[in-house]
Amino acid sequence: MPTLARFDHVTRRFGQVLAVDDVSLTIESGTILGLLGPNAAGKTTLISLLEGLRRPSSGTVELFGGSPADYRNRQRLGSTPQETALPSTLRVGEVIDFVSKHFENPLPKAAVAEEFGLGDLLKRQTGALSGGQKRRLSVALAFVGQPELVLLDEPTTGLDVDARRTLWDALRRQHERGATVVVTSHYLEEIEALAQRVVVMGQGRILADDTLPAILAQVGLRQVRLTSDEADRIGRLPGVVRQELTGDGTTTFYVQDSDAMIVELVRSGIRFTGLTVRGATLEEAFLTLTEPKPQSQAEVVR
Amino acid sequence: MSTLSLTFVHARYNLIETARIPVALIGSLVFPALALLFFVVPQRTVADNPDFATQAVVSLAVFAIMSNSLFSFGLNIAENREKPWDPYLRTLPAPGLARVFAQVFSTGTLGVAAIIPVIVIGGLFTAASASLPHILLGLVALSVGALPFMLIGICIGYALSAKAAIAVVQVVMFALAFAGGLFLPPVLFADWLNTLSKFLPSRQARELVIWAVQGGTLEPWVWIGVVVWTALMLGLALFLFRRDEGHRFR
Numbered sequence: 001m002p003t004l005a006r007f008d009h010v011t012r013r014f015g016q017v018l019a020v021d022d023v024s025l026t027i028e029s030g031t032i033l034g035l036l037g038p039n040a041a042g043k044t045t046l047i048s049l050l051e052g053l054r055r056p057s058s059g060t061v062e063l064f065g066g067s068p069a070d071y072r073n074r075q076r077l078g079s080t081p082q083e084t085a086l087p088s089t090l091r092v093g094e095v096i097d098f099v100s101k102h103f104e105n106p107l108p109k110a111a112v113a114e115e116f117g118l119g120d121l122l123k124r125q126t127g128a129l130s131g132g133q134k135r136r137l138s139v140a141l142a143f144v145g146q147p148e149l150v151l152l153d154e155p156t157t158g159l160d161v162d163a164r165r166t167l168w169d170a171l172r173r174q175h176e177r178g179a180t181v182v183v184t185s186h187y188l189e190e191i192e193a194l195a196q197r198v199v200v201m202g203q204g205r206i207l208a209d210d211t212l213p214a215i216l217a218q219v220g221l222r223q224v225r226l227t228s229d230e231a232d233r234i235g236r237l238p239g240v241v242r243q244e245l246t247g248d249g250t251t252t253f254y255v256q257d258s259d260a261m262i263v264e265l266v267r268s269g270i271r272f273t274g275l276t277v278r279g280a281t282l283e284e285a286f287l288t289l290t291e292p293k294p295q296s297q298a299e300v301v302r
Numbered sequence: 303m304s305t306l307s308l309t310f311v312h313a314r315y316n317l318i319e320t321a322r323i324p325v326a327l328i329g330s331l332v333f334p335a336l337a338l339l340f341f342v343v344p345q346r347t348v349a350d351n352p353d354f355a356t357q358a359v360v361s362l363a364v365f366a367i368m369s370n371s372l373f374s375f376g377l378n379i380a381e382n383r384e385k386p387w388d389p390y391l392r393t394l395p396a397p398g399l400a401r402v403f404a405q406v407f408s409t410g411t412l413g414v415a416a417i418i419p420v421i422v423i424g425g426l427f428t429a430a431s432a433s434l435p436h437i438l439l440g441l442v443a444l445s446v447g448a449l450p451f452m453l454i455g456i457c458i459g460y461a462l463s464a465k466a467a468i469a470v471v472q473v474v475m476f477a478l479a480f481a482g483g484l485f486l487p488p489v490l491f492a493d494w495l496n497t498l499s500k501f502l503p504s505r506q507a508r509e510l511v512i513w514a515v516q517g518g519t520l521e522p523w524v525w526i527g528v529v530v531w532t533a534l535m536l537g538l539a540l541f542l543f544r545r546d547e548g549h550r551f552r
Contacts, residue, residue: 051393074395081390089322090315101311102394125322145395 001028004149004180005050010059012045019045021204022059027182029148032175034195035184036215038286042204043184047151050182051079063149075104078147078179080138080155088127092118092137095126096144103145115170116140132163139167143174150174152183156190168193188219188285202286219285222258225250228272237264254280305403308396312404317411331412334366335419341485342428349428353516356432357487359424360440360511365484366420367413367444368504371451372458372471374409379459380467383546398543406452410445417444432515443514447507447528451478453535454503460542478504503531 005027012020020042027033035043048054049061052068066073086095093109096118100106113119116136126134135156142150155171156164171194175181185191191198191212198215200208208215221241228234231251235243239261242254255261258277265272342362348354382388391401421437424430432440454474458467479485481495482504488496499505506527513520 048389053389053392071395071397074393077393077395079390079393082386085386085388085390087315087319087387089319094315094318098311098315099394102308102396141390 001030003027004029004064006060006062007046007049008060008062010046010049010056010061012042012049012054013057018204020049020056023204023206024059025199025206025209027149027180029180031196032171032181032183032194034191034198034212035182035201036186036188036191036195036198036219037184037201037207038186041186041201043201044153045204046201047079047153047182047184050151051077075145076148078142078145078150080142080152082138084134086126086129086134086137089125091123091125092129093122095137095141096122099141100144103147106145107143112140112144115143115173117166117170132159135159135163136167139170143179146179148178148180150179150181152181154184154186157185157187164190188216192216200286207286217256221254221256221280221285222277223280223284224253224255224258224261224275224277226253226272226275227251228270230270233268233270234265234272237261237268239264250274254284305397305400308400309403309407312396312401313407313411316404316408320408320412331416331419334362334369334416335423337365338362338420338423339427343423352429352431354487355424355428355430356516357512359420359428359430360515361484361487361508362424363417363420363440363444364447364482364504364507364511365479366416367448368451368478368484368507369475370413370416371409371448372455372475374412375405375452375455376458376462376467376471377464379405379456380462380464383460384464398540402456402539402543405456406449409452409455410448413448414441414445417441436515436517440511440515443511444507447503447510450503450507450528450531450535453532453539456539457535457542460539460546478502481505483508501527503527506531 003026007023007025010020010023011018023042023046025046035046037043045054049056050063050068052063052070052074055061055069061068063073064076068074068077090098093113096109096112100109100112107115109122110119113122116139118133118137118140121129121133121137126137129137135158139152139155142152152171156167159167168190171181171183181194183190183194195212198208198210198212199206200215200219208218210218225246226234227250231243231245234240234251234253239255239257240253241256244252246252253261262275262277338359342355342358343349348358455471458470458474462470481499482502483491483499484504488499488505491499500523506524509521509524510528512518513524
């Protein structure tokens with residue numbers, strides 16, 4: 001698989017803030033790579049380094065074998081504007097034309113419009129579009145130049161379920177036509193729906209880089225909360241990743257499979273009251289990744 | 303895509319965007335003509351003398367294009383830098399130079415449109431006169447003399463926030479206009495001010511256009527000044543444009 005982009009020990013500081021901290025990452029052709037992390041994890045900074053908008057404080061960023069700051073290396077790169085950014089007086093068709101004039105082999109306007117459901121809107125000024133329509137146009141712009149590598153920063157944040165699925169379908173079709181896609185999100189659901197490889201970021205560092213199933217096993221956690229005198233025994237049941245004492249006397253357990261865990265809990269005969277189960281948020285799941293385990297501690301020391 | 307064709311693409315869409323907001327157009331097109339009507343036409347000693355009147359029309363044409371350049375470059379760029387569309391444009395495969403030139407072209411086009419009413423009013427209501435070839439030559443000289451103002455505007459736009467840019471543009475504009483002899487003719491200047499004036503792009507542009515319209519000799523300091531200002535400001539604009547990426551975070 002040819003390498004499209006590479007980060008080699010890249011660090012980016014903004015004053016005192018360390019936005020990207022010693023990241024090394026290779027993006028190969030052919031995958032949908034999900035970049036998952038909470039807000040301020042460094043995802044957007046990483047993307048902007050690849051777009052040539054920023055330069056690394058140290059380390060090197062390579063795009064198609066050269067510097068992303070050189071516009072010629074961006075000929076095969078597609079990226080999206082924030083949907084609030086579209087020039088409000090230009091018409092949808094004009095924006096698509098304008099972007100496609102930058103590329104040697106652009107998609108025909110009609111094809112772009114059809115793929116992203118913009119056919120009826122071409123004559124409309126972008127200021128008159130709904131939020132979902134603007135988002136579709138923004139994402140469509142990334143594909144106008146038939147790029148090999150597409151960077152999508154939070155492509156469906158704020159969209160309703162239907163609009164989100166429509167956009168995901170379009171992204172999958174574009175990927176099948178040969179585009180390699182990097183998509184950032186702080187929604188596990190979005191990454192689950194699209195990505196094949198997942199890179200988890202937190203505080204500017206890469207916390208995990210693995211296949212989707214492997215990452216899901218690590219971050220797709222559920223919270224089981226209950227009151228019991230034997231909390232430590234429950235904590236040793238299979239599938240419990242982490243436990244913490246909550247202020248009101250209950251204990252919260254983070255588990256990979258809550259159904260199996262509760263079956264085990266009932267079988268063990270441990271007495272408990274006030275059982276509730278809910279999905280863990282991604283932030284909560286990230287804590288289990290960032291908490292040093294014995295083996296990762298050894299890595300830090302090294 | 304060549305830098306030149308991308309320059310025209312960007313310039314064209316800049317103009318379409320501006321044209322969709324008619325108030326912006328009217329403001330930049332009408333203001334210089336009004337200045338001529340209010341400041342020159344009522345002063346008959348100037349307005350009835352062909353030489354003085356022509357120079358006054360030239361001075362106001364230079365002022366028109368200068369204020370147009372400074373404002374539209376300084377403010378547009380400063381505002382655009384604060385809008386998220388601009389970072390997206392920078393991810394497209396277009397060289398920075400194409401975007402700088404595009405802004406030069408689009409504002410230059412508007413600037414030329416702004417001085418047409420100045421010429422018309424000058425021709426109808428004052429004794430100013432020039433043949434058509436001289437007027438055309440004057441327009442060419444004007445667009446050459448305008449380059450430093452556009453580039454100064456670009457530098458202000460890339461160096462400052464939109465709010466700061468408004469204030470700085472106004473100070474720079476009036477300082478250049480007065481000291482450059484655009485409001486008061488340099489013959490009324492004290493010697494020291496006249497010497498200082500010759501180093502300013504506004505005075506150089508004024509003399510360049512007067513030479514193109516009225517003939518006579520072109521002093522070397524005029525064209526050397528225009529070339530030096532253009533080169534210096536182009537270098538500074540490119541430097542600020544590239545440095546700009548580091549400032550956009552938070």
